[in-house]
Amino acid sequence: MSKLRPLPATGFIPERDLDKTPILEAHHLGINFGGLNAVKEFNLVIGRTEIAGLIGPNGAGKTTVFNLLTKVYQPTKGTILLDGRNTSGMTISQVCRMGIARTFQNIRLFKDMTVLENVLVGLHNEIDYRLAGAIFRIPAYWRAERIARERALELLSIFNMEGMANIKAGSLPYGAQRRLEIVRALATNPSIMLLDEPAAGMNPSETGELMENIRKIRDTFKIAILLIEHDMNLVMGICEGIVVLNYGQIIAKGTPEEIKNNPAVIEAYLGKKEAR
Amino acid sequence: MAKRRIPTPVSYAINLVLIALLLVVGNIVISSGITSRAQNSLFLQVGIYIILAVSLNVVTGYLGQLPLGHAGFMAVGAYTGALVWKATASMPAPVSIVLGLLVAGIVSAIFGIIIGIPALRLKGDYLAIVTLGFGEIIRVCIINLPEITGGTPGLLNIPKHSTFTLVYVCVVLTCVVIHMMMKSRHGRAILSIRDNEIAAESCGISTTYYKVMAFSVSAFFAGIAGALFAGNQGSLFPNAFDFMASINILVMVVLGGMGSMIGSVIAATVLTSLPLVLQVFSKYRMIIYSLMLIIVMIFKPSGLMGTYDFSLRNLLEKLTGHISKKREAGTNE
Ligand SMILES: Nc1ncnc2c1ncn2[C@@H]1O[C@H](COP(=O)(O)OP(=O)(O)OP(=O)(O)O)[C@@H](O)[C@H]1O
Ligand SMILES: [Mg+2]
Numbered sequence: 001m002s003k004l005r006p007l008p009a010t011g012f013i014p015e016r017d018l019d020k021t022p023i024l025e026a027h028h029l030g031i032n033f034g035g036l037n038a039v040k041e042f043n044l045v046i047g048r049t050e051i052a053g054l055i056g057p058n059g060a061g062k063t064t065v066f067n068l069l070t071k072v073y074q075p076t077k078g079t080i081l082l083d084g085r086n087t088s089g090m091t092i093s094q095v096c097r098m099g100i101a102r103t104f105q106n107i108r109l110f111k112d113m114t115v116l117e118n119v120l121v122g123l124h125n126e127i128d129y130r131l132a133g134a135i136f137r138i139p140a141y142w143r144a145e146r147i148a149r150e151r152a153l154e155l156l157s158i159f160n161m162e163g164m165a166n167i168k169a170g171s172l173p174y175g176a177q178r179r180l181e182i183v184r185a186l187a188t189n190p191s192i193m194l195l196d197e198p199a200a201g202m203n204p205s206e207t208g209e210l211m212e213n214i215r216k217i218r219d220t221f222k223i224a225i226l227l228i229e230h231d232m233n234l235v236m237g238i239c240e241g242i243v244v245l246n247y248g249q250i251i252a253k254g255t256p257e258e259i260k261n262n263p264a265v266i267e268a269y270l271g272k273k274e275a276r
Numbered sequence: 277m278a279k280r281r282i283p284t285p286v287s288y289a290i291n292l293v294l295i296a297l298l299l300v301v302g303n304i305v306i307s308s309g310i311t312s313r314a315q316n317s318l319f320l321q322v323g324i325y326i327i328l329a330v331s332l333n334v335v336t337g338y339l340g341q342l343p344l345g346h347a348g349f350m351a352v353g354a355y356t357g358a359l360v361w362k363a364t365a366s367m368p369a370p371v372s373i374v375l376g377l378l379v380a381g382i383v384s385a386i387f388g389i390i391i392g393i394p395a396l397r398l399k400g401d402y403l404a405i406v407t408l409g410f411g412e413i414i415r416v417c418i419i420n421l422p423e424i425t426g427g428t429p430g431l432l433n434i435p436k437h438s439t440f441t442l443v444y445v446c447v448v449l450t451c452v453v454i455h456m457m458m459k460s461r462h463g464r465a466i467l468s469i470r471d472n473e474i475a476a477e478s479c480g481i482s483t484t485y486y487k488v489m490a491f492s493v494s495a496f497f498a499g500i501a502g503a504l505f506a507g508n509q510g511s512l513f514p515n516a517f518d519f520m521a522s523i524n525i526l527v528m529v530v531l532g533g534m535g536s537m538i539g540s541v542i543a544a545t546v547l548t549s550l551p552l553v554l555q556v557f558s559k560y561r562m563i564i565y566s567l568m569l570i571i572v573m574i575f576k577p578s579g580l581m582g583t584y585d586f587s588l589r590n591l592l593e594k595l596t597g598h599i600s601k602k603r604e605a606g607t608n609e
Contacts, residue, residue, distance in 0.1 A: 070478060096480035108478075110471035112583065114431045120461070125480045127461045131489070134460030135453050141460065148461075163554075187478050 004171045019048035023192050023224045030077035038064045051225045053235040056245035060190040062228045063105055066194050070102050071095050076189050101190035103181040105197050111170030118169050119152035122187025174201045201232050211238050287589040295488040300443050306440050318552050320508045323443035324501050325548045327450045329540040331497035340470030342404045345411030349498035353380035354388050355425055357503025358434040358511025373437045377503050384493035385492040392491035411522055416516040431512040438507030450497045466490050495526035533579025538586035547569040
């Protein structure tokens with residue numbers, strides 16, 4: 001049997017009631033790289049259907065926070081709760097199966113595979129036949145593969161990428177690669193998605209479209225999204241809550257309005273930009 | 277023009293017919309007496325090296341790791357198969373043959389798992405060194421257990437079970453099973469690890485599990501090739517499984533193109549038959565190997581076939597596509 005749940009019709013935006021119960025909690029998170037405290041005392045709670053932003057100047061430790069949450073690095077301090085469950089000692093793939101998916105700042109696609117195959121790898125744990133079933137090509141294999149293909153195309157259609165299904169991922173334009181990473185992350189059926197600079201390298205119109213799509217994904221899939229982004233229009237435009245990081249420490253938390261007017265943030269981050 | 281797909285059952289049937297045809301032709305050639313004894317033995321040798329290269333390609337080409345101990349798995353399979361065949365000589369031949377091959381494959385796969393779990397935590401050069409060590413340990417163990425393995429003087433009087441049909445069937449099964457595995461979620465997982473390990477893991481793929489899976493499938497077929505080798509030679513000597521034997525197989529995979537099954541098949545066929553065709557080849561084998569490797573690495577670093585996957589179906593579709601296109605063009609004029 002396939003575990004795949006039917007996909008909500010695209011473009012369908014239900015009247016949302018924000019679910020504030022936490023899906024992801026980080027308490028006193030910290031990591032030390034041979035003396036450098038890249039992240040310290042990081043506390044964060046994200047609600048089930050929240051879009052949150054993580055911002056800060058270059059080298060502030062934002063990507064490191066993602067790497068801690070997804071277990072690329074094991075934290076030296078603190079705890080992470082995913083849907084109330086402690087993830088200490090777990091591997092990257094284990095926390096992914098628990099419902100945390102991510103994209104990468106330096107794009108990590110499977111370049112030698114097609115766009116479709118990239119999404120199928122994301123669907124890996126949603127497809128359930130065994131090796132023997134695949135070798136003997138039992139009916140369950142054909143069915144699962146067909147359903148997975150349909151689902152993959154459906155997910156690609158969010159970004160109008162069905163037409164690119166058979167192109168090698170490595171030969172896609174930059175913006176499309178970033179979108180494909182989001183689709184692949186979405187394919188793992190996450191309850192929270194971490195996006196590391198999803199708009200990097202995109203032009204303003206692409207960024208605007210991306211903004212709409214991120215909101216659409218949240219609305220249709222009812223998942224939480226935490227994103228790192230330098231594009232202030234995007235962050236201020238779609239995030240309900242924002243966390244500002246500087247030198248590995250949180251210097252401010254709040255709504256976009258509060259962050260815009262926070263003197264510490266202006267000094268550390270926006271101030272620097274104005275000075276340029 | 278929409279591309280016309282050949283239905284899967286039809287494509288399977290065409291492949292099956294061609295495979296059967298080749299088997300019949302091969303048997304006719306061998307029984308007709310056109311070929312010498314040595315040439316017949318060479319046919320088997322070619323088949324055995326195809327299995328070895330195709331199985332090594334799973335780890336080297338698809339998984340993207342570099343083990344240097346494939347001959348170790350071949351040795352495990354060769355001695356296991358030979359001993360099982362000797363012990364079950366009183367059983368009906370088909371039972372004994374299948375039993376020997378299966379046990380050889382399974383024991384070799386178990387070695388693959390035992391070596392794989394610790395070794396696959398290592399990367400690149402370290403994995404190469406550990407697997408190289410494994411191959412040598414196996415050889416030294418064989419030398420030092422003369423009561424079981426015959427030691428340096430060799431294990432003699434092994435039933436010569438390896439016929440053309442048996443080797444051919446094993447080659448086909450190896451290629452089919454590995455092909456079916458690679459065209460499944462398991463195969464995609466293995467390929468994704470080669471492409472980007474962190475991304476694969478972030479997709480919820482347990483990379484250790486799939487690495488060990490690839491490693492043990494590879495070892496399983498190497499074990500079967502080993503047993504066929506024993507059944508072809510009739511005697512086994514530990515020196516046949518030294519470090520150079522592993523390198524030979526690796527050269528086939530690299531020359532053929534890492535990640536291309538058809539490349540492995542072609543390279544194994546050419547490199548195994550060359551010594552018989554060219555007498556000088558065996559004398560200067562190592563020099564020619566190195567030269568070939570250097571030339572291929574300079575002009576086509578991805579190997580002769582790159583990662584090209586041969587598919588009769590795609591080829592036929594292309595051909596029929598061309599023909600119908602020509603016909604359309606003809607009617608338009
Ligand atoms: N594996 C590592 N070993 C040592 N230092 C590291 C490691 N990873 C990150 N760092 C350091 O931690 C700090 C934070 O890096 P990080 O990549 O998290 O910054 P960032 O906020 O994502 O910056 P950017 O906006 O440029 O992406 C940097 O000083 C970086 O050099
Ligand atoms: Mg970063």
